Amino acid sequence: MKEVLLARSAGFCYGVRRAVELAEETAAETDGCWMLGDLIHNAHVVEDLARKGVRKTADPLSLGAGDTVVIRSHGERKSVLDDLEARGVRCVNATCPNVVRIQRLVAQAEAEGRRAAIIGDPGHPEVAGVASWCREPLVFDGPEAVRRWLDSAPENREIPLTVAAQTTCIRELFETSWKIIKKECTNAKIFDTICNATHKRQSEAVEIAARADVMVVVGDRKSANTKHLTEICKERCPRVLQIEGADELSPVFFDGCSVAGLTAGASTPAGIIKEVYATMSEEIKAAEGKEESFEELLNQSFKTLNTGEKVTGIVTAITPTEVQVDVGAKQAAYIKFSELSDDPNAKPEDIVKVGDEIETYIVRVNDVEGYAELSKKRLDAVKVWENIETAVEEKTVLEGTVTEENKGGIVVSVKGVRVFVPASQSGQPRGADLSAMVKQRVQLRVTEVNRARRRVVGSIRAVTDEARRAAQEEVWANIEVGKRYSGTVKSMTSYGVFVDIGGVDGMVHISELSWSRIKTPAEVCKVGDPMEVYVISFDAEKRKISLGVKDHNVNPWQVFMDKYAVGDVATVRIVKLMTFGAFAEVVPGVDGLIHISQIADRRIDKPEDVLSENQTVDVKITAIDEEKQKISLSIRALLAPAGEPEEDAEVLETEE
Incomplete structure (x- = not known):
């Protein structure tokens, strides 16, 4: 055997080291304490802790007021913790912070009315503890279990899920599981809670196992992360041995081996790793004629820190x-x-x-x-500048808040970076008051960056113009006669108004604005008003659209006929004065004539001697011509003394 490859991340992770140190400190402070079950999954460590005064019990009920118990790194069931606290037992929580995070996620899911799903080993104490922080938890040991649950009831896909992973879960198993959930379920939140140290340890194991002829995995056989390391190594190395100590090694195992790999689970102390490494390294020491201590090897594994990195x-x-x-x-x-x-x-x-x-x-x-x-x-700050520079290259749209009006433009804060936007790129009309934009959230595109001078220039107009062009194309691609739009009055003329229907302006002629007679559009609307319109006609080549507001499904004449009959009195509005009389609006879209002879109970020279436009008066309906849709009205008929005959009351043929 020529070489032994030692995984840099082998051995105690932060959570395990913290648990052991807390137990030792607590035992020293209290002259002895308890642990519920094994503090960590390593018999050697548990025995060593017992020698230091950390006694072990599997029964929480055996502890009483005044006792101190250290909660294991895998965590404990919530009901057990609540019971211990209620009985006055002091709890020193050595639960790994990563496990605590999963407990909080599960409890939060419960509070939000969601169902918690945990990907991991259902029998592992960490998973059992986490599951106790909610009601009806789902525990899946892999993608097959996920698939079985989804297929068991179609409504399962509609259940709001919060998905987390056991800290030592194999990453491939977790990713395969959550991808199925994300694809099948309509409301799932996925949290990657695999411990970063676990991921690094597994990644290193993959790399070393691929290079080694023999792979040794050190760790307690009850340890889930050690078991997973072994499984991962077996996929890439022909010979894998999982051991708890150096005494299990045999020279036969290394026959014909050129490169051996060594890794260890998170609960394996450095001393055991050192002993295993020393045993495996005897042949390489003899071949190279030198010794390399375990401490030296660990020192080599340390990162070198350099200022500015x-x-x-x-x-x-x-x-x-x-x-x-x-x-x-x-x-x-x-x-x-x-x-x-x-x-x-x-x-x-x-x-x-x-x-x-x-x-x-x-x-x-x-x-x-x-x-x-x-x-x-x-x-x-460095990342922000890098993101800004990337945004220029990729023409990314960024979002920020306008903080001030500056000479010639405005300043927008984008993730703490000041971006100057010239007035011409603000998206506002020339000469507009830019101070009105302060505190507004805006989207912009960065056009220039000079990190050395800390200068960034952006354009809001580039984003708005692009959005407007896209909106215009959308309108022209889908426009059709009769289609309705919610628009905004953009400008007004004497003959009508222009309405923005989403980046494109259409024309509403004055005659289409109202059933009532109006002289100017200002009588019914103003710039900025919302307006519901529909397409009367359009010319895509000339980019012209004719819009309407009046609902032609409503027949004003029918409205009049349903409401009034000859002899009825109506309140009308004078809309036009002529030499022969006055026209009055009875209902919107329907006018009647008050002949000059019917305006007063005396002879008058002209209608304006008595009436004025827009004046409201009461009249009597004296005649209706349904075929020609004409109406005769009379003020005089309401002024005549009772019993006096009405004269010249019917005048239907007078034309405007």
Whole structure:
């Protein structure tokens, strides 16, 4: 055997290390404490904790007031926690922050009236604990189980689902499952809750197993993540051995092996890995004539931190002054609160939580004192500039808020970056008051970026013009006679109005605006008014559209005939004065004639001596010609003394 490949991420993950440290600290503080079941899935660690005063019990009822119990890293059922608290048992919660997050997601789903679905091993304590935070949880061990549930009842596809994964779930199994749910279900929220450390460990195992002749996986046989590592390795390596310690290794297993791979589950202590590695490395040591200690190997696995680079880590603690981050390096890394966010009022716990993965910028590295100073705020700023530059190349539409009117234009804040928009590109008419745009949300396209000068220029007009062109094409592609639109009055003339029906203007002639007689469009509408219109005719070649407002399905004459008869009194509006009399609107679209002889109870020279246009008067309907649709009206008939005969009351043939 010439080479042993050790996975860098082998061994304790953050959650397991935290649980063990909490148990040891609690035992030291209380002169002994309890754990419910195995704190982690590793017999060696559990035995070591017992020697340090962390006793084990499987029965929560055996604990009483004054006892202290450390909750295992996989979490516990909610009912057990509630019962312990009610009986006065002090609980030190060592549940992995990633597991706590899933518990919260499940509880939130319950509160929102959604059903929680967990992809993972139904018998695993983590899954059992998570499932207890809601009623009627669904637990699927893979895509086949998902498919069986969906096919069991058609209505299952309509159930609102919140989907999460066991932290140690195999990624391929989870992704296959959620893709089926996303495709089949109408209302599903998917949360990728696989632990980042688990994903890295599995990815490294895939890479090493593909190169190795023999693969060794170290970990407790009860450990789910160790079992999954073994399954993953078996898909890529012909010989895979899962062991709990070095004493299970046999020289026979490595016969004919040139390259051996070694990885370990999240609950495997460094000491056991070191021992296994040493046993596997005996032949390579002899061949190369040198020893490489496990500590040296671990040191090689540490990241090298350089000022100005990006680095990803896991939030391990939030103190009153800083956020501590594990970046996989020798140095302790932290973020000052002032470097966490641009928002001075933001609280650290609202931005990050323990267990979160966070990408940061390395501000300073002090190898002498062993720490690295990080900044999330600066990285966010760098990302924004990168996104702005990408937006220029890809002509992406961005959204921002107008913050001020500037000389020659306005300033728009896009994710904290000031974008200058010239007045000509503001989308407003020449000479418009741009201050009215302040505080408005706008869409724009970035046209110029100079990061060195921190100058960004954008155009709102480019977006609005493009949207208008698209809307115009949509209108012309689907326009037809009789089609109705909700439009807006754009401009007015003496002969009608122009209405915007979605990027295209159509003309409504004054005669189509109302059944009533009107002299100007201003009598019935104004610029900016909404208007329901329909297409009378259009010429796609000349890009002209004739619109109507009047409902031609309504017959004004029939409305009149249904409402009035000869002898009825009506209140009418004078619409036109002639030498021979006055025309009055009885109902919209139907006028009647008041002959000059019927205007007053005396002889008059002209109608305007008594009447004026738009005046409202009461009249008596004296004659109706249904065939010619003409009406005779009389004011005089209402003025004649009782019993006095009415003269010249019927005048139907007078034309306007």
